[in-house]
Amino acid sequence: MSAQSPDTQSPRPRIRDAEATKSRILEAAKKEFAKNGLEGARVDAIALEANANKRMIYHYFESKERLFQTVLENAYFDIRESEKKLDLDSLDPREALERLVRFTWNYYIQNPEFISLVNSENLAQARHLKSSETVKIVSRRFVGLVDTILKRGVAQGLFRKGVDPVQLNITIAAVSYYYFTNQYTGSIIFERELMSEAAQAERIRFNIETILRIVSL
Amino acid sequence: MSAQSPDTQSPRPRIRDAEATKSRILEAAKKEFAKNGLEGARVDAIALEANANKRMIYHYFESKERLFQTVLENAYFDIRESEKKLDLDSLDPREALERLVRFTWNYYIQNPEFISLVNSENLAQARHLKSSETVKIVSRRFVGLVDTILKRGVAQGLFRKGVDPVQLNITIAAVSYYYFTNQYTGSIIFERELMSEAAQAERIRFNIETILRIVSL
């Protein structure tokens, strides 16, 4: 049981490292919540996957609900951090939009938990996000992104006037998000494999076309 | 919904009417599953709401999982039935698309459970839909709808060629669906009331514009 000698190299470090334990728990929790939803997730499963003790979860995160909140906040924080690195201001407005659409798509691909977590939070009517200051702060920055691109496009005579940046923002998310979140039912309804490489490439192209047509003169 | 006479709210329908009981259970289950997800839904709560006995649920539907499947099949059946009544073929292709976008929006408004159920099913990786023949059959009809409109539009020189009807179909759903399913987190992220009458009207307009621009020459 406790046969770890302290100085030999252990494959899975039981070293008393609070930060490491916390982050292992968070990683495991993200997976479990994404896979099974808030209600479906099992604290036991998280502890097992995190190679941690169940008691630790309560020690660090107080409750399952709070753990979910932390996972969710981190998820929002991460996506906003990634967006910051896009450097859209240096690009031609049309290319900036295209890059943003591609980025959104790729982010969902590489972080499939994100969508699932957001769905869970919406099922819970965003009750965890409501009390989260962090999320509100990082979100503000993000909404400004599209607004800037639109204004630059209009100034350069490339885009039409009057496009609401929030509506556009929502639509950029929607055309990718929906495709992923509904991939399982969609594959059945449309009797088509929606997640093959080819199908994905086609969808990205379609989405870029859609967004550019929205802003075009 | 059910055959209750409207002015006498029967306190305890001990009437021995299997069909009525079944449909009360289904109605209650739809609500509960929509509100709390598949895992979060409580069989007790369904029985209570249906003014039925828990035992009856198992008698008629075998298990919670099967009950969910039935609810889901009915939901798909209902939306497809409503679409059938749209009579789009008699309209100008542009008007037909507009009506379809509006219909989709209104259906989600009037049947908020639909989105929630579909989300739950996707969390479950569509395992209930997979074994459902009913859904596959009713879906086939529906996919043809947009295809017909597109072809008519192209023939009349109103729409460009080469628009994939499945992609368009998905996009029509996406721009409405996403708005609803993410209304709670969205309201926080965008710091804007997304479900007010005005906000809704604006979104519908934006969506119609989006869809028409996709097909325009």
Add this chain to the structure above:
Amino acid sequence: MSAQSPDTQSPRPRIRDAEATKSRILEAAKKEFAKNGLEGARVDAIALEANANKRMIYHYFESKERLFQTVLENAYFDIRESEKKLDLDSLDPREALERLVRFTWNYYIQNPEFISLVNSENLAQARHLKSSETVKIVSRRFVGLVDTILKRGVAQGLFRKGVDPVQLNITIAAVSYYYFTNQYTGSIIFERELMSEAAQAERIRFNIETILRIVSL
């Protein structure tokens, strides 16, 4: 459901025949109780197997417990009736014993439920038999059987004196009964197929030998 027209010949007679229904229920109950024990037996399963309505069971037999009692009484009645037909008094005492041993064996083979029912009743500490007059009456006759054979054997100088007929009776039953009731665990413990034709023949021979040795001079 109730589409039986009264005058056409129906494959499974739904004719209102109380005796037939009762006996179908009894037959089904015997099987179910034998297979699953008193607790393990399911009233539903009995009704299904009997091609009868569950309500009928309660109509005719009052409760599951009383149904079990009736089944058990019948089982005892049947075995005693069969024994009566053996006509042992006309045989040589040794042959009479042999026939009795063979009969016991064969009865268990042909009525495997008997053993199982008796086991169930013993688990219930014979609480159903206690109140049964029928069983006490038919049993009395039976105990006399062996006593008569023994006396005849002693009189003819074939058997030794002083063998207790009750002990012998018990032993005759024991050497067969145990073999059957423990056939499943026995096959594992002894790593031997106990129920093959050859194994059975061998056991019968051994049992006859055992019983005859008990009484021999």
Add this chain to the structure above:
Amino acid sequence: MSAQSPDTQSPRPRIRDAEATKSRILEAAKKEFAKNGLEGARVDAIALEANANKRMIYHYFESKERLFQTVLENAYFDIRESEKKLDLDSLDPREALERLVRFTWNYYIQNPEFISLVNSENLAQARHLKSSETVKIVSRRFVGLVDTILKRGVAQGLFRKGVDPVQLNITIAAVSYYYFTNQYTGSIIFERELMSEAAQAERIRFNIETILRIVSL
């Protein structure tokens, strides 16, 4: 039975001792299964009797069925352990057989659950034993016991040749086992008190006689 000190009956053993808890559960389960059978046994009753939490039962034993399996394996293990201590090889073959018959009898008297558990397992068609390696191993040793005695008896000119040790083994068990398992119905059928001290002594004598007559020249 367990490690409770004899004079202080501890009202609520909240001691955090996994082994003790497990063995209390096993002891209680043995009683409950013996009394009510596999189906009739109540997990609640076991928890109560074990002075443990119902949750602990599932923690340690996974399911009611597995708990039964463990109880059963232990029961077989215990009887075989006791037999090992008999030291039959040092005795005269006839005395060895007598001792074995007496031992069997006494073991059933002192461990009345054993018979009941075995009966339950046979009702279940030995499905728990099938997957138990432990039982198969301990059984092998036991079967050799009688074989050795028989061979020694034949070598010394005391027993006849050709007696199958397995048949003898079964018969030794049968004449005691049947008496106990059928004590309740037997007392009614034979209208005789079968479990009095005198009745028992008489039965033991009869059984020893029976077994010795089987092997005698």
Add this chain to the structure above:
DNA sequence: TATGAATGAGCTTTCATTCAT
């Protein structure tokens, strides 16, 4: 006589959480 609908009590099992060390 016969039946399908309905039920309350209670079953096994699961879960998030807390206790003791």
Add this chain to the structure above:
DNA sequence: AATGAATGAAAGCTCATTCAT
């Protein structure tokens, strides 16, 4: 910091039995 033992509440589900026709 870390852990295994323990628990109350409640979940899904099953059962013998009764009701209404």
